[in-house]
Amino acid sequence: MRAAVHRATEELVHEVGADNVTIPAVARRAGVNPSSVYRRWGTASALLADVADRRQDEGTPELLGDLREDLERVAVWTLTDLSRPGGVAFFRAEVAPDVDERRAGLRACLERVSARFRAPLDAAAERGETAPTLERVLDRVVAPLYFRVVFSVPGTDERYARGLVAEVCAPGGDAPGDRGRG
Structure with missing residues (x-):
C-alpha cells in the first residue's frame, strides 16, 4: 500500500502541484480506501514529508x-x-x-x-x-x-x-x- 500511495502522491504532485494534493485524490489514484491513508499519515503534509523522506534515500x-x-x-x-x-x-x-x-x-x-x-x-x-x-x-x-x-x-x-x-x-x-x- 505504501508504494502505491507514494507513487500516486508523486504523480499528483507533478500533475496538480503539491498544494493541491489531497488524501482522497491520492487514495483514489492509489486504489486504496482514504481512511487507510488518513490512518497511516493523517494529513497530506505528513504524506508529502514521508514521500520526501523516501526519495532522499534513492539513488545516491x-x-x-x-x-x-x-x-x-x-x-x-x-x-x-x-x-x-x-x-x-x-x-x-x-x-x-x-x-x-x-x-x-x-x-x-x-x-x-x-x-x-x-x-x-x-x-x-x-x-x-x-x-x-x-x-x-x-x-x-x-x-x-x-x-x-x-x-x-x-x-x-x-x-x-x-x-x-x-x-x-x-x-x-x-x-x-x-x-x-x-
Whole structure:
C-alpha cells in the first residue's frame, strides 16, 4: 500500500502541484480506501514529508575514490533531486513545522544530507587525503544549492554545483565571495 500511495502522491504532485494534493485524490489514484491513508499519515503534509523522506534515500551516487569527483557527483545528484518536478515541494513538506512541531523532520533532512556528503569526506580521510570539514561543505556547497533552487535563482545548474565543489576543494577552500574577508 505504501508504494502505491507514494507513487500516486508523486504523480499528483507533478500533475496538480503539491498544494493541491489531497488524501482522497491520492487514495483514489492509489486504489486504496482514504481512511487507510488518513490512518497511516493523517494529513497530506505528513504524506508529502514521508514521500520526501523516501526519495532522499534513492539513488545516491556511488563513490569513485577521488574526493573532488565524489563531492561533485553528490552535489550534482542533490541539485538534480531537488530540481526535479516536485523536488522543492517535497523538501518544503519534509521540513514544514505543521508536520512535526519538534522539528524532527528538519533534523532528519539535515542528517540525511550530511550523511550523503560525509561519505566522500570520510573516504578521503581514510585514504589519508586532506579534506574540508563537513560543516564547510554544508555551508559552501549544500546551502547555496538549496537556497538557489528554492528561490529559483537563474544559473543554478550542474556547472554551478561543480564550481562550488571546486572552490571548497581548492587550497584554502574559499567559496565565491569569501576572498578578502578577515
